[in-house]
Amino acid sequence: MSVSKKIVLLGHFGVGKSSLLRRFVENTFSENYTVTIGVHIMKKEVLIGNQPVTLIIWDVEGTDDFTKYRPSYLLGASAFIYVFDASRKVTYSDLSYNLDHLSEKYPHVPVHIIGNKVDLVDVEALQQALNEQNIQADYLSSAKTGENVEQLFTDVAAQMLKNA
Amino acid sequence: MLKSLQEEFLQKNTQVIVVDQEAKVLDTTNTLMRVKKDTLLTDYHPFFYSITSLFDQEKASHYFYCVQIEVLSKQCFFDIRVHIDPKKAEAVLFIIDLTDHYKSVHQIKQVRNESIIDFNMAQELNNQLEVQRGFKNKFLANVSHEIRTPLNSILGFINVLQGTALNREQLDLVNIIKSSSQNLTAIVDDLLDISKIEAGRLEIKNKRFDFREYLDRLSATYALQAEEKRLEFTVEIGEKIPKFLVIDHLRINQILVNLLDNAIKYSHKGRVTLKVFTQSRNLRKIPLTIEVIDQGIGIDQEHISTIFDSFTQIEKQGLFGGSGLGLSIVKQLTELMGGQITVESTKDKGSTFRFTLDVGVSHDQKRKKIEKRKTAIEPVAKTDRKRILLGEDVEVNQLLLLKLFADRKEYSLDIAKNGEQVLKFLDNYHYDLILMDLTMPIMDGFDTAARIRSHSNKRINKLPIIALTARRSDEDREACKEVGMNAYLTKPLDEDLLFGTIQKQINKYKRKKDTD
Ligand SMILES: Nc1nc2c(ncn2[C@@H]2O[C@H](COP(=O)(O)OP(=O)(O)O)[C@@H](O)[C@H]2O)c(=O)[nH]1
Ligand SMILES: [Mg+2]
Numbered sequence: 252m253s254v255s256k257k258i259v260l261l262g263h264f265g266v267g268k269s270s271l272l273r274r275f276v277e278n279t280f281s282e283n284y285t286v287t288i289g290v291h292i293m294k295k296e297v298l299i300g301n302q303p304v305t306l307i308i309w310d311v312e313g314t315d316d317f318t319k320y321r322p323s324y325l326l327g328a329s330a331f332i333y334v335f336d337a338s339r340k341v342t343y344s345d346l347s348y349n350l351d352h353l354s355e356k357y358p359h360v361p362v363h364i365i366g367n368k369v370d371l372v373d374v375e376a377l378q379q380a381l382n383e384q385n386i387q388a389d390y391l392s393s394a395k396t397g398e399n400v401e402q403l404f405t406d407v408a409a410q411m412l413k414n415a
Numbered sequence: 416m417l418k419s420l421q422e423e424f425l426q427k428n429t430q431v432i433v434v435d436q437e438a439k440v441l442d443t444t445n446t447l448m449r450v451k452k453d454t455l456l457t458d459y460h461p462f463f464y465s466i467t468s469l470f471d472q473e474k475a476s477h478y479f480y481c482v483q484i485e486v487l488s489k490q491c492f493f494d495i496r497v498h499i500d501p502k503k504a505e506a507v508l509f510i511i512d513l514t515d516h517y518k519s520v521h522q523i524k525q526v527r528n529e530s531i532i533d534f535n536m537a538q539e540l541n542n543q544l545e546v547q548r549g550f551k552n553k554f555l556a557n558v559s560h561e562i563r564t565p566l567n568s569i570l571g572f573i574n575v576l577q578g579t580a581l582n583r584e585q586l587d588l589v590n591i592i593k594s595s596s597q598n599l600t601a602i603v604d605d606l607l608d609i610s611k612i613e614a615g616r617l618e619i620k621n622k623r624f625d626f627r628e629y630l631d632r633l634s635a636t637y638a639l640q641a642e643e644k645r646l647e648f649t650v651e652i653g654e655k656i657p658k659f660l661v662i663d664h665l666r667i668n669q670i671l672v673n674l675l676d677n678a679i680k681y682s683h684k685g686r687v688t689l690k691v692f693t694q695s696r697n698l699r700k701i702p703l704t705i706e707v708i709d710q711g712i713g714i715d716q717e718h719i720s721t722i723f724d725s726f727t728q729i730e731k732q733g734l735f736g737g738s739g740l741g742l743s744i745v746k747q748l749t750e751l752m753g754g755q756i757t758v759e760s761t762k763d764k765g766s767t768f769r770f771t772l773d774v775g776v777s778h779d780q781k782r783k784k785i786e787k788r789k790t791a792i793e794p795v796a797k798t799d800r801k802r803i804l805l806g807e808d809v810e811v812n813q814l815l816l817l818k819l820f821a822d823r824k825e826y827s828l829d830i831a832k833n834g835e836q837v838l839k840f841l842d843n844y845h846y847d848l849i850l851m852d853l854t855m856p857i858m859d860g861f862d863t864a865a866r867i868r869s870h871s872n873k874r875i876n877k878l879p880i881i882a883l884t885a886r887r888s889d890e891d892r893e894a895c896k897e898v899g900m901n902a903y904l905t906k907p908l909d910e911d912l913l914f915g916t917i918q919k920q921i922n923k924y925k926r927k928k929d930t931d
Binding site: 255257264265284285286288289290291292293294305307312321323324326327338339340341342 | 479482531
């Protein structure tokens with residue numbers, strides 16, 4: 252039987268959470284911004300080694316203040332994917348503050364940090380800005396070009412299986 | 416009646432589903448979505464995967480707001496309450512359809528979020544521009560400074576060269592070199608100013624100042640320059656203009672010099688007029704209007720809107736396109752002082768530059784500046800040679816000063832290579848005055864001056880010190896005062912100013928010594 256795992260996408264609004272999910276599940280992308288309200292859930296089955304895993308991915312309405320997340324949305328998650336927008340500093344300037352909150356409330360849930368929209372920035376300059384703020388991104392991705400999208404989700408899934 | 420209404424509402428908008436621990440449907444009202452008994456609820460929507468894990472939770476009741484679920488390809492928004500009954504190993508789901516409510520919420524958030532993101536993007540762009548401008552200003556300041564140093568020695572040696580036995584032709588050539596070098600210096604100075612203004616490092620310093628006397632001096636200078644070009648020059652100063660104003664006279668001067676220089680440069684005939692007036696007789700603050708009017712070549716209509724453009728914009732048309740950076744500086748200085756500048760111009764008829772500015776009026780219109788008693792330059796007997804110590808590390812500069820002093824029999828010059836040597840020389844010889852370069856290795860000019868002032872020997876600690884520097888920053892000037900230096904001269908050194916200042920300082924020192 253296939254195992255199912257819940258993953259929650261977190262981050263400011265407009266950073267590309269829904270777009271990453273759509274790219275991953277449907278392999279589509281739209282330039283139009285449609286605000287996500289509440290929660291939008293999609294699933295996708297992946298093979299990790301020989302093990303099929305059903306990823307239940309919760310695309311939660313974005314916010315800059317993680318203390319405002321509704322606990323029921325985050326309940327039972329096996330991993331968090333924290334997405335920021337590489338082209339807007341405000342979306343990662345409060346990252347460590349939000350991480351602190353997560354590690355306090357959900358100490359056992361691993362957090363993966365993703366800088367999205369890399370197609371819009373000079374990666375070297377971004378890297379420098381991130382270093383200045385002591386931010387270590389696990390992946391730099393683009394929902395638009397598809398860069399690293401598949402990789403990041405399967406990587407998250409693989410790590411979940413290892414931890415399980 | 417009420418009860419039936421409520422039932423009707425619930426029937427239309429709420430669905431109840433009972434499932435077991437595996438999320439298998441045991442019972443359902445099927446009001447909102449059609450699910451079959453004995454099927455897995457997870458087959459209908461991935462949201463329902465979460466139910467199984469709720470059986471492990473302590474809490475019996477869970478509420479999920481605003482869950483997006485597609486029903487018959489229609490996007491719906493449901494609130495879902497899940498109640499766990501651990502004894503029966505069942506969960507009861509209450510699904511409430513709030514699609515209409517959440518759709519209106521969605522619209523509001525769409526607009527709000529879009530505008531916030533737009534604002535962020537604008538900010539981001541702004542920051543990038545700021546950073547770029549910062550780089551440019553710093554680069555500009557550094558380069559200008561680097562250029563200024565060798566330029567200073569060029570100008571210095573041209574002055575020396577002018578004083579040697581040259582024939583007519585050579586003298587003409589030297590004059591050309593000199594005027595080109597002076598132009599270059601002016602440009603470099605402008606660049607320094609611009610980079611300072613744009614970096615916000617230029618401060619306006621208002622002080623009490625004899626404005627009428629200043630205007631007299633300014634007029635005299637420009638009357639001469641106008642005469643050289645066979646132009647008429649008139650000055651009209653309104654009778655309501657007070658004698659003493661509270662104003663940044665350095666910057667006012669910079670503005671007027673720029674405007675008058677241009678007026679004369681771009682006129683080949685007619686008259687240049689300087690008008691200064693005010694409509695007000697206020698005692699504390701008056702609106703001052705200054706006009707510089709010429710009958711020169713005028714400005715093209717197509718250029719008139721860009722002549723004040725800031726450096727950042729000028730670079731598009733080539734750095735020194737029209738009239739150089741002068742007008743851009745004028746505009747920025749005017750605005751820094753809270754004033755405004757405008758221009759009216761007709762091609763081949765002439766231009767009028769007008770700037771208006773609120774200025775403070777000094778409450779005291781009588782007191783003259785504590786006039787330094789003008790001491791006639793006393794002829795110095797050869798036996799009474801003044802001994803001067805120069806602290807300077809750069810060889811060309813040493814050489815230049817040696818040449819300047821070579822013709823002055825009333826002085827002798829010793830040279831120390833750094834601050835430490837200056838102190839050593841002072842301990843061993845008697846001097847009348849010290850010329851001090853500010854940037855020297857081992858011990859710089861500031862440090863050395865501070866040590867001289869705190870020296871235990873009275874003969875040494877009161878010696879007049881004149882700072883010599885290629886930098887022209889206000890901070891340096893202040894810092895020089897701070898450590899007790901008496902005067903501050905910038906390179907390239909003006910020969911007359913140098914020896915005038917030396918003489919003045921020596922006389923002052925002597926008077927003080929006499930009265931002590
Ligand atoms: N250039 C670029 N635009 C992106 C990318 N990802 C998302 N966007 C755009 O960013 C906006 C917000 O995306 P969305 O996925 O709705 O963000 P969410 O609020 O985090 O879910 C949309 O206009 C997307 O088209 C990306 O990787 N590159
Ligand atoms: Mg979204």
